[in-house]
Amino acid sequence: MKQKLEEILQNGLKEIDSANDLKVLDEIRVKYLGKTGQLTQILRGMKDVPAEDRREVGSLANSVRQKLEEKLSEKLAALENAQLELEMEKEKIDITEPSKGVKRGALHPLTRFNNKFIDLCVEMGFTVIQTPEIETDYHNFEALNVPKNHPARDMQDSFYITDNILMRTHTSPAQVRAMETMKPPFKIVCPGRVYRNDDDSSHSPIFNQFEALVIDENIGLQDFMIMVREMAVRLYGKNVKMRVRPAYFPFTEPSIEIDATCQMCQGKGCTLCKGTGYSEFFGGGIVNPAILEMSGIDSNKYSGFAFGPGIDRSVMVTNKIPNIKYLFRNDLRFLKQMR
């Protein structure tokens, strides 16, 4: 019996040693330690062993089982490890391999300027609003003190859809819509596309403006100038110079046009600024009290200022773009240079 156990142990160890996959290993376990396994049978047959030998044989059988179990679990760990290594080897990534190249996108220069200006206005406490691109004649003209047949309508050649509906010629109708719906005090800015029947290298029938309007008590030209100065500094840096010229808009009184250091030549004088060193920044002025009254705001209590920068010209100048049409063509060759 002892010899038999010794044989089982030696054979078992040898087989376990040479097992090279998990399935074979399990078969070996069943062969020796399973329900009908060789060792199990011996343990079951203990009752036939003479009483005086039972103890010795019993403890030997137990130690054989222990040794086989130990060997099995050692081998199991080794085989599992080997399998893991194999999988890791298969899934290895070569991080030194050259990449296929990533195509980098970029924001359109108009969008970039737009975002920059809007961020600036939001920091200054403005609410951003959007109003329709297809407007009523009332909001685009009449409520802005430009009655039918007023010569000021000639300043803006319009695309009419019907007698009373047109593509907005400027973002100023946003002023009217804000005054109609918001309670002063308020500060709004409205970015958007505008449309005029104009077409050459520096004019496009579609272009972009901002409308800014501030309404509060005791607002005067000095408040306007302080804000404009701050905006110019934040957009063009603190060395920016500004100058103010008188202008005319039916909806502001007084009206002014503000120029800032030409960004193409940094004030040295170039063809764009016709040697003056300045280029137009924007037009604006103190809101005409008649406009406030027309939209239901008490002009004895409230006053305000409004201004309307066009953004396409600024984008052209800062990016040295010779023709405004490039901004609207969606030509990738152009856009790629704008990164």
Ligand code: PHE
């Ligand atoms: N809407 C005017 C234009 O397009 C600009 C402007 C805006 C003037 C606000 C005064 C106040 O020319």
